[in-house]
Amino acid sequence: QLQESGSGLVNPSHTLSLTCAVSGEPISGGFHPWSWIRQPPGKGLEWVGNTYHSGTTSYNPSLESRVSIFVDRLTNQISLKLTSMTVADTAIYYCARASDQGFDYFDSWGQGILVTVAS
Amino acid sequence: QSVLTQPPSVSAAPGERVTMSCFGSSSNIGEYYVSWYQHVPGTAPKLLIYDNDKRPSGISDRFSGSKSGTSATLAITGLQTGDEAQYYCGSWESRPRVFVFGTGTNVTVL
Numbered sequence: 001q002l003q004e005s006g007s008g009l010v011n012p013s014h015t016l017s018l019t020c021a022v023s024g025e026p027i028s029g030g031f032h033p034w035s036w037i038r039q040p041p042g043k044g045l046e047w048v049g050n051t052y053h054s055g056t057t058s059y060n061p062s063l064e065s066r067v068s069i070f071v072d073r074l075t076n077q078i079s080l081k082l083t084s085m086t087v088a089d090t091a092i093y094y095c096a097r098a099s100d101q102g103f104d105y106f107d108s109w110g111q112g113i114l115v116t117v118a119s
Numbered sequence: 120q121s122v123l124t125q126p127p128s129v130s131a132a133p134g135e136r137v138t139m140s141c142f143g144s145s146s147n148i149g150e151y152y153v154s155w156y157q158h159v160p161g162t163a164p165k166l167l168i169y170d171n172d173k174r175p176s177g178i179s180d181r182f183s184g185s186k187s188g189t190s191a192t193l194a195i196t197g198l199q200t201g202d203e204a205q206y207y208c209g210s211w212e213s214r215p216r217v218f219v220f221g222t223g224t225n226v227t228v229l
Contacts, residue, residue, distance in 0.1 A: 002163075035218075044121050045156075045164075045207055045220035061215045094164070105154035105169040105209065111162060 002095050002110035010085045010117050020078040020095030028053040033098040034078045038091040085117045123221035130227040135198050139224040141191040141208035151211040153191040158205045200228045
C-alpha cells in the first residue's frame with residue numbers, strides 16, 4: 001500500500017517535497033523500481049522518474065535538472081524533491097511501484113496528493 | 120508529452136462491448152510492452168493489463184488487451200456502470216527514454 005504526503009501548496013520558485021509511505025513490504029527487500037507520476041489538471045499522466053532501493057535513479061528528461069527521488073530505508077519511504085516550482089507543476093502527484101521484471105508497468109499506486117503552486 | 124494517442128471518449132449501453140485504441144510509433148509501442156490503467160478521479164489508478172495482453176490477479180476477464188505493430192487495443196465486454204472511468208495506455212519510449220502514457224479515453228455507460 002502506498003500513501004503520499006507532503007506540502008499541498010507551494011510558492012512559485014520554491015521546492016516541492018513529497019514522501020510516499022510504503023506499507024506491506026520493505027523497499028530494500030526487492031527489486032521494484034519506485035516511481036513518481038503526476039497529472040496536471042485536465043491533462044494526462046506524466047512519468048516524473050524512479051528510484052531503486054540501491055539508489056539508482058532515472059528521470060524524465062523534461063524534469064531532470066530539477067528533480068530528485070530517493071529511498072529512505074529506515075522509514076520505508078520514497079521521497080520526491082522538485083525545485084524551482086512554477087504554475088505548470090500544479091498537479092496530482094502519485095507514487096507507484098513498477099514491475100520488478102523489466103519495469104514494464106506500474107502494478108500498485110497511491111491515491112495521489114494535489115499540489116498547487118501559487119503565492 | 121503524450122506520444123500515445125487515444126480517442127477522447129467511447130460510450131455504450133450496459134452489457135455491450137467497447138474497444139479503445141492506443142496509437143504509437145516504432146519507438147514506443149512498436150518496441151515495448153503496453154499496459155493499461157483504469158482511473159476513477161480521486162482514487163488510485165488500477166493496472167488492468169500488462170505485457171500487452173496479461174491480466175493481473177483479481178482483474179475481471181471482461182477486460183482484454185491486444186497489440187499489433189504500433190498500436191494496442193483494450194476491450195471491455197459486458198459493460199457495467201462501474202466501468203465508467205478514464206483509461207490510459209502506457210509504454211516506454213526510447214527516444215528519449217521515458218515512460219509515456221496515452222492521452223486517455225473516457226468510458227461512459229449509457
